[in-house]
Amino acid sequence: MTFTKKLLLVLVLQPVLILGALYTILDSAIKKESYQNLTHQIQETEKIVQSNLNQIRHNLKFALKLTISDFAFKQAFAQQDKDTLVTISENYKNRIQVQVFELLDRDGKKLLGTDDQKDKKIEEKILHLSDEEGAADYFEIHNGRVFLYVISPIKAPILMGYTKIGVEIDQLFLSPIATSSRTNLTLVLSDGHSLSTLEYFKSLPLITNSSLKDDFIQFSTDKDLQIGKKFDLFTDSSGITSILLTKSQNELLGSYNKLRDILGTLFSLSLIFATIIAIFWGKGMSRRLLKLTHEVTKISGDHLHFSLEDKKKDEIGSLTRSFRKMTEQLSDYIKKNNDALITIEEQNAALSTQVEEDAISLRIVNMSMNTRNLTQFVDSAINELVCMKGFHQCNLMLQNEGENNFEIISDRVYNPKEEKSNKVSTKINKINRSDLLIAVKCLKERKPTALPLEEVKDMIEHNASSLLVGSYLCIPLIANETEIGVLNFITEQSPQYWLSGKKLVFLQLIAGEISLALSNLFLHHKATTDGLTKLPNRSYFVSLLEHEVSRAIRAKKPLSLIYLDVDFFKKVNDEHGHDTGDQVLIGMGEILSNMCRDTDIAARIGGEEFVFLLPYTSKEGAQQVAEKLRKKVQEASFVIGNKTLSITSSFGIATFPEDADTQETLMKNADTALYKAKHNGRNRVEVF
Amino acid sequence: MGEIVLKFFSLIFLLNLLPLHLKAQEIEFKLINQHKVKLKNFVVALYPLATKPVLKPLTLEILQKDKAFSPPLVVIPSGSHIFFPNKDDTSHSVYSFSQSKKFTVDLYKSTDKIPSLVFDQEGVVILGCNIHDWMSATIVIVDTAYYGLGQTESLVINDVPPGEYSVKVWHKNIDQEKLLTMPKNLIVTNEQKQSFDLNVEIKAGRK
Numbered sequence: 001m002t003f004t005k006k007l008l009l010v011l012v013l014q015p016v017l018i019l020g021a022l023y024t025i026l027d028s029a030i031k032k033e034s035y036q037n038l039t040h041q042i043q044e045t046e047k048i049v050q051s052n053l054n055q056i057r058h059n060l061k062f063a064l065k066l067t068i069s070d071f072a073f074k075q076a077f078a079q080q081d082k083d084t085l086v087t088i089s090e091n092y093k094n095r096i097q098v099q100v101f102e103l104l105d106r107d108g109k110k111l112l113g114t115d116d117q118k119d120k121k122i123e124e125k126i127l128h129l130s131d132e133e134g135a136a137d138y139f140e141i142h143n144g145r146v147f148l149y150v151i152s153p154i155k156a157p158i159l160m161g162y163t164k165i166g167v168e169i170d171q172l173f174l175s176p177i178a179t180s181s182r183t184n185l186t187l188v189l190s191d192g193h194s195l196s197t198l199e200y201f202k203s204l205p206l207i208t209n210s211s212l213k214d215d216f217i218q219f220s221t222d223k224d225l226q227i228g229k230k231f232d233l234f235t236d237s238s239g240i241t242s243i244l245l246t247k248s249q250n251e252l253l254g255s256y257n258k259l260r261d262i263l264g265t266l267f268s269l270s271l272i273f274a275t276i277i278a279i280f281w282g283k284g285m286s287r288r289l290l291k292l293t294h295e296v297t298k299i300s301g302d303h304l305h306f307s308l309e310d311k312k313k314d315e316i317g318s319l320t321r322s323f324r325k326m327t328e329q330l331s332d333y334i335k336k337n338n339d340a341l342i343t344i345e346e347q348n349a350a351l352s353t354q355v356e357e358d359a360i361s362l363r364i365v366n367m368s369m370n371t372r373n374l375t376q377f378v379d380s381a382i383n384e385l386v387c388m389k390g391f392h393q394c395n396l397m398l399q400n401e402g403e404n405n406f407e408i409i410s411d412r413v414y415n416p417k418e419e420k421s422n423k424v425s426t427k428i429n430k431i432n433r434s435d436l437l438i439a440v441k442c443l444k445e446r447k448p449t450a451l452p453l454e455e456v457k458d459m460i461e462h463n464a465s466s467l468l469v470g471s472y473l474c475i476p477l478i479a480n481e482t483e484i485g486v487l488n489f490i491t492e493q494s495p496q497y498w499l500s501g502k503k504l505v506f507l508q509l510i511a512g513e514i515s516l517a518l519s520n521l522f523l524h525h526k527a528t529t530d531g532l533t534k535l536p537n538r539s540y541f542v543s544l545l546e547h548e549v550s551r552a553i554r555a556k557k558p559l560s561l562i563y564l565d566v567d568f569f570k571k572v573n574d575e576h577g578h579d580t581g582d583q584v585l586i587g588m589g590e591i592l593s594n595m596c597r598d599t600d601i602a603a604r605i606g607g608e609e610f611v612f613l614l615p616y617t618s619k620e621g622a623q624q625v626a627e628k629l630r631k632k633v634q635e636a637s638f639v640i641g642n643k644t645l646s647i648t649s650s651f652g653i654a655t656f657p658e659d660a661d662t663q664e665t666l667m668k669n670a671d672t673a674l675y676k677a678k679h680n681g682r683n684r685v686e687v688f
Numbered sequence: 689m690g691e692i693v694l695k696f697f698s699l700i701f702l703l704n705l706l707p708l709h710l711k712a713q714e715i716e717f718k719l720i721n722q723h724k725v726k727l728k729n730f731v732v733a734l735y736p737l738a739t740k741p742v743l744k745p746l747t748l749e750i751l752q753k754d755k756a757f758s759p760p761l762v763v764i765p766s767g768s769h770i771f772f773p774n775k776d777d778t779s780h781s782v783y784s785f786s787q788s789k790k791f792t793v794d795l796y797k798s799t800d801k802i803p804s805l806v807f808d809q810e811g812v813v814i815l816g817c818n819i820h821d822w823m824s825a826t827i828v829i830v831d832t833a834y835y836g837l838g839q840t841e842s843l844v845i846n847d848v849p850p851g852e853y854s855v856k857v858w859h860k861n862i863d864q865e866k867l868l869t870m871p872k873n874l875i876v877t878n879e880q881k882q883s884f885d886l887n888v889e890i891k892a893g894r895k
């Protein structure tokens with residue numbers, strides 16, 4: 001049941017039922033009361049009619065008694081003195097205002113009167129009706145008029161005759177009673193001049209009403225209800241002559257009906273008003289409630305917006321405001337929660353990033369410490385970096401001598417779709433113009449550059465991935481105020497991502513680590529390498545030999561050391577100049593490097609003295625290597641300018657541990673073997 | 689003077705009655721109605737057919753006492769003289785509208801002269817008092833010397849010579865205003881005691 005129907009029920013139906021019941025009860029009570037009142041009034045009127053009739057009878061009898069006790073009248077009557085009798089009759093007739101005044105003899109024969117008919121019934125009437133004075137009264141109809149007659153005997157002192165007087169019982173008689181009692185009195189005659197009583201009552205539109213007493217009748221006329229009672233005057237041969245006493249119910253109930261009508265109208269108006277109010281109010285309420293419900297239904301985790309406003313100061317208004325407040329608080333709460341979650345996620349991500357970054361940087365630092373091979377280190381570092389989230393390609397460009405001279409050391413592409421072991425592939429592209437310009441600019445400004453990928457058109461050509469939107473990142477590598485090169489990245493993240501916040505810090509940190517590592521490697525390289533031949537120098541070789549000797553001891557394997565010396569190098573220098581000497585030394589370095597296996601170490605330990613260390617190699621093996629070297633040197637042609645030189649070299653071999661048990665003795669013994677080869681004619685191999 | 693006259697007439701009346709009793713001839717009458725009921729307060733008068741009887745007029749009083757005539761019923765031979773003394777404190781009148789004697793005596797007090805009238809015509813005179821309507825007395829006037837008033841169921845007439853008589857009776861319920869002549873004559877013998885039943889028809893009594 002909707003709110004409106006309920007309101008209608010309460011505001012309209014309930015009052016209708018209650019007031020209807022009340023109205024019915026009151027109406028029936030008033031009607032019942034009115035019936036009683038009516039019947040009571042009619043009964044009272046009936047008494048008045050009865051009493052008036054009695055009074056008339058009494059008055060007539062009294063008047064008659066006075067008349068007949070007049071001695072002169074008696075005398076005249078006794079003497080049949082008609083003139084006197086007529087005079088007396090007229091006199092009395094006027095005095096007591098009667099319509100009929102008759103004198104009858106003892107036999108009922110009229111002595112005076114309108115006609116001479118004999119009233120035969122007179123004696124009978126006297127006999128049956130007379131009172132103690134001998135007077136009798138009765139009703140009779142003459143020519144459609146009802147008369148009340150009083151007959152009194154004339155005695156002197158014996159009966160001489162009768163006096164008969166009569167008054168007409170007509171509306172003139174009834175109207176004062178009708179007026180005073182406010183009752184309609186109708187004379188209903190029994191004789192042929194009028195309807196018979198029975199017919200008259202039959203002609204009335206009677207309504208049977210059980211609440212009425214038996215002798216009451218109810219009949220309706222136009223728009224009215226009448227209650228009546230039949231007051232029987234007398235019965236004669238043709239029937240009963242009655243007075244019908246009737247009262248209009250409308251007249252009695254007039255004021256009540258008026259009040260009832262007014263109340264009914266007021267009630268109807270108030271009902272209409274109540275209905276309108278109920279519908280208006282109910283609709284308003286339910287509309288607001290529906291709106292509220294609709295709006296509340298929309299509330300969900302995703303939709304925490306509550307746009308409804310209700311400023312009315314009632315329950316729905318406060319409910320709406322409560323919902324609004326609740327939604328806002330909920331929204332706030334969820335937002336805070338979400339923010340907290342995001343923060344946690346971010347922190348988590350940051351943490352994991354941090355961990356990853358830390359791990360990466362740790363690994364890179366570790367690598368930098370454990371490797372002296374620049375290429376190997378750079379490859380490893382780039383490998384680590386390209387595997388980071390959102391990274392697609394990474395390369396390192398080293399700056400060589402000269403501003404625009406760059407060299408790609410390592411270039412790695414991340415292929416997310418590939419199998420685990422093949423996710424990273426090597427791809428070395430030529431340095432194109434864009435790379436160069438960006439790198440130069442970056443190093444010049446000494447700060448990272450991030451560009452939208454789509455702006456770097458050249459990159460698209462050699463873009464290993466299908467990435468179209470993202471960043472081209474360039475981070476300078478600077479150590480000890482020296483520009484080393486740049487790290488280039490292609491990432492999914494936008495330039496804005498990188499340029500805002502601290503996202504670049506890690507990369508800069510890594511760049512710093514790499515720069516430092518590279519710088520260290522360069523320094524190490526410089527400290528341990530002979531600048532001319534690019535071979536390890538004497539001090540570095542000593543540390544390497546120490547390392548190799550202890551390893552040979554641990555492995556219980558032989559270690560052979562070859563000492564070699566360019567024959568007559570002083571003569572080359574003297575004859576062709578130091579530049580040529582240097583070129584010969586460089587050529588020697590190249591020959592040694594080319595002959596050098598991964599485990600072998602070639603080094604320049606003096607002016608024209610070189611060593612060749614062969615781990616895990618016996619004296620015989622070393623002899624063969626030395627013999628190969630001797631032949632290579634002998635066969636090599638050193639082209640210096642427009643000149644071609646041929647040189648030879650001598651070799652001395654000592655093997656650990658059979659020739660020496662320390663590195664010092666090993667070196668000394670190898671040198672001894674070299675001296676022996678020099679002494680024995682040069683361009684030859686001698687063992688200790 | 690009136691007192692002396694009254695006493696004188698009373699004495700005569702008493703002396704007159706006495707010898708009749710002594711003769712001891714008694715004729716008894718009973719009046720019986722159609723319902724075989726013996727009536728009271730009736731008058732019987734015997735008229736001899738052969739001779740004209742010698743009338744013996746009376747002088748007597750009908751008092752007006754306690755607003756009533758007393759006695760209410762008298763029977764007198766014609767020519768009798770009746771006084772109407774008023775014994776009440778109020779005034780009375782006496783009147784009659786009867787055929788045999790119509791008269792009116794105006795109101796008089798007890799202290800006024802006692803009115804008197806002579807009734808000389810046979811018939812019945814009903815007296816009334818015009819201010820007391822209920823007052824009534826009946827005087828039956830007969831033209832014979834043989835009559836009687838029966839106050840009980842039996843009436844005795846004395847000293848009636850033997851012979852044939854016409855009989856007239858009066859009773860209130862037969863005809864208040866007239867004497868009724870019986871259809872049959874009556875033969876009176878010398879017998880000491882004779883008895884006659886007179887059958888009459890009466891009217892229904894009024895209230």
